[in-house]
Amino acid sequence: MKSLFEEAAHTEILSRIGDLTSESEGLWGKMKVGQMLNHCQFPLKIGLGRTNTYNKPNPMLKLMGKFFRKSLYDDKPWRHNLPTAKGLKVTTDKDFETEKDKLVVLINDFHQEKHKTEWDPHPVFGHFTPEQWGQMQYKHLDxxxxxxxV
Incomplete structure (x- = not known):
């Protein structure tokens, strides 16, 4: 599995984001491109400790987290139309350029953490190795x- 900590994967993701336009349409799902760019910021903010979206996840969410944990960083692509956690849904329109710029900054900030050895636990999924953090960020963006x- 590729990792957002790898130079080639980091460059690839940024290039693919650069290929998006405000007119890009989803092949599945309900999000518009600006909403998707905003949604993709949440996991990066969680990893960087810049959000409190999941301060106290309910027991059911934690149980589901244990069930899906390995799928976050394995090589198997996620199915289309997977449900989105309530706190990560984006239902309002978002400006494409603004959200694109914010996402690129977060991707670059996360990539700069590639030598970090200790990570706070994910509020739903618990502890991950640095390698797993990089892999799951790549997988979500991909x-x-x-x-x-793109």
Missing amino acids: HHLRQFG
């Missing part, structure tokens, strides 16, 4: 970029 055909 999933949504494929959703929009």
Whole structure:
């Protein structure tokens, strides 16, 4: 599995984001491109400790987290139209350029953490190795970029 900590994967993701336009349409799902760019910021903010979206996840969410944990960083692509956690849904329109710029900054900030050895636990999924953090960030971005055909 590729990792957002790898130079080639980092460059690839940024290039694919650069291929998006405000007119890009999803091949599945309900999000518009600006909403997708906003949605993709959440996991990066969680990894960087810049959000409190999941302060106290309910027991059911934690149980589901244990069930899906390995799928976050394995090589198997996610199915289309997977449900999105309530706190990560984006239902309002978002400006494409603004959200694109914010996402690129977060991707670059996350990539700069490639030598970090200690990570706070994910609020739902628990502890991950640095390698797993990089892999799951890549996998999430890849999933949504494929959703929009790039």
